[in-house]
Amino acid sequence: MEQQWILHLKNISYNYPDGTLALDNLHVKIPKGQRIVFLGPNGSGKSTTFLHMNGVLKPQKGEVYYEGQKLSHKESKDLWRKVGIIFQDADTQLFSTSVYQEISFGPKNLGLSNEEVKKKVVEAMEATDVSKLQHKPVHFLSGGEKKRVSIADILAMDTEIILLDEPTISLDPKHATELMEILEELHKKGKTLIISTHDVNFAYSWGDYFYIMKEGKVLLEGSYQEVFKQQTLLKEANLEVPWILEIYYDLLEKGKIKAPYPPRNKQELLKYL
Template identity: 45%
Template structure:
């Protein structure tokens, strides 16, 4: 993984009229990182994403994209380089057909017709939606809309992609397809941030876990350290991943080493074959 820092957040605060706020958020994101963001509904995850994507303008603190400080005048830097796939596709999809939808971002980036075509085709193949090219967006199923919304962002090729509950409307086959997409993004050294309630997915996939609670970041560490902190899990209303508990049980019985970390079922199977 490239350790180049591309996004820095310093003492960021944001407040809605309702009173809910982000409070003194500090975080750095490096090129190629795989980060899971956890926290209960209303903990501040989505508000944080909208601030670092440039949809919302932070009230206090600083955001730096590489060496550029983001202000109200250059929010387009974040919007071009930090893509977000929303939890509800209908809040993102605006065009009449699938092809027009996936084309919208690249066209507005001022790319050539040939480059737009190449990006659209590549993204549609990536998300297995080529057969939907001429379909009206509003006639698609929830899972199809989710795949189109992901293709939207892939076509813009940002350096950071945020997925807000990306598998919420996907069946198991498309969930596997999404995991393959994450693998390809990793191979392209794109920073991926995935908001999820699935601790088992976070354990399997992420190399870093950030936990939000009441508008604050209360943990930012490797998965093993986060999920070993029972007090933290209770405060954030989280549970431990199943594989972590299985490995601890096997270690107690002397079947595997006490410090062994197993990330997937396939990895566990290989240990006993």
């Protein structure tokens, strides 16, 4: 069966006004309904890639396709209706007086009726467990609460694709776990989830397909089996091997473990032991 590509960035190049080359002939295809990870150090082009996926930036060279349809520059402006983005710093995204007003902003701009807007907002608040905060000013929220409201913003718009830029950064373990539970529910509903991060341990345990970036290019791509065995290329991208793989390879070499495939998480590793 032929793979369904929901989003395709073809040979994209982009220079910032100061002359910095952010993307250099970038070519990526996003499979529908999967969990995609863009891994790379700061400055590798991950965030700039996201802004092209969302239509905030227009490619200076190259083309953008959505569900197989090539988008004109004018059409790419409307990608925000299909591709929601959750920024690394929630304060960049949140600006309304109250949580309810914040979450209702997107659906209102989609031209939905008041009744539809209310329905979308209530569903988004329930999904992210922020209903009790709906009348609270956004600037009084904690970091974890702001992150959940940022996600509710996008859920209320019901976009097909959700981009998350460094989603776990600055979150404590409790809030990071809550975030992952929300993402898992979205994945079950068929949403296409795309994350950028330099946290290889989180990425390895979560992603279905990986793009390793360096200096505005894709250095390596593939499934976790294909990508994380390329240790030399990971080091070239200034990325470490996930700790769980280091333990696995060490035990394998010493003959202390037999496993049909590398473990993805601590639970799988413990099963092998």
